[in-house]
Amino acid sequence: MSTAVAERLRRAFEPGPRGALGLADALVAAAREGAIRCVWAGGCVRVTPADGEPFDVTLPKSVFRAALARVAALCNEHRPGSVTPYRGDAPLLAGDPPAPVFVAFVNTPDEQRLDARLAPVQVTAPAVPHTNGVSATAPA
Amino acid sequence: MILLHGTTRRRAEHIAAHGPDPRYREPGGGTRDDGFSMNLETGPFHFGHPEEYARGKATEYPDEGGPVILAVDVRDEIVARSATEWFPLSQGLVQFDTGAGLEELLAAWPALPKEIRSLT
Numbered sequence: 293m294s295t296a297v298a299e300r301l302r303r304a305f306e307p308g309p310r311g312a313l314g315l316a317d318a319l320v321a322a323a324r325e326g327a328i329r330c331v332w333a334g335g336c337v338r339v340t341p342a343d344g345e346p347f348d349v350t351l352p353k354s355v356f357r358a359a360l361a362r363v364a365a366l367c368n369e370h371r372p373g374s375v376t377p378y379r380g381d382a383p384l385l386a387g388d389p390p391a392p393v394f395v396a397f398v399n400t401p402d403e404q405r406l407d408a409r410l411a412p413v414q415v416t417a418p419a420v421p422h423t424n425g426v427s428a429t430a431p432a
Numbered sequence: 433m434i435l436l437h438g439t440t441r442r443r444a445e446h447i448a449a450h451g452p453d454p455r456y457r458e459p460g461g462g463t464r465d466d467g468f469s470m471n472l473e474t475g476p477f478h479f480g481h482p483e484e485y486a487r488g489k490a491t492e493y494p495d496e497g498g499p500v501i502l503a504v505d506v507r508d509e510i511v512a513r514s515a516t517e518w519f520p521l522s523q524g525l526v527q528f529d530t531g532a533g534l535e536e537l538l539a540a541w542p543a544l545p546k547e548i549r550s551l552t
Contacts, residue, residue, distance in 0.1 A: 311520050352518070354519075358527065362479050376484070
């Protein structure tokens with residue numbers, strides 16, 4: 293993982309206009325360029341890029357839990373029922389243009405972690421049609 | 433405004449009676465300090481629907497009476513206190529943390545209208 297990607301990862305943990313949604317999107321998008329592991333403990337997230345030095349970022353637990361909840365929702369938007377809000381491993385589509393990323397996560401009161409990497413095989417887009425202009429899978 | 437929290441019936445009844453316990457200890461787990469998460473009834477549900485949380489929790493704790501939704505009518509000014517740069521209300525998630533609405537929520541809790549909605 294390049295220095296630039298690591299820097300983008302660090303910036304993902306700074307609050308922006310999209311709040312916790314933006315954090316989740318940035319983490320899974322970064323996985324398109326190299327596997328990452330994020331584990332929360334003691335007030336910090338330890339971010340471990342596959343080919344880079346780990347670093348710690350101070351972050352409230354509730355923010356990281358919300359980001360993991362968003363990851364779960366993205367999995368279920370892509371494949372309904374593929375994960376629970378509390379744990380799972382499944383593909384999702386990340387970034388623009390969307391690319392397949394495979395995630396494994398745990399989001400319980402006692403453990404919060406995310407592993408994300410580029411999916412090894414192409415996954416298909418969700419086969420849910422729009423009805424009356426409203427997506428049947430994605431929340432508003 | 434109406435806020436929703438998906439959980440098990442046992443937990444919902446305890447929360448309704450005593451208020452959220454941000455240091456609730458899961459069976460077999462350690463002490464937590466997660467604040468208290470709810471979602472606007474009107475959505476959006478970017479972080480998952482409360483029903484999913486209720487069903488997931490009921491699956492993990494099958495002896496707790498099944499999945500339910502705790503619906504609480506929280507005054508707008510208390511909800512507004514929860515909004516932070518990480519949790520804008522426009523995203524639907526209402527995260528009550530210490531210093532971000534939790535104290536106000538707990539103080540008002542006994543008088544807030546509440547309802548436990550069963551899920552089939």
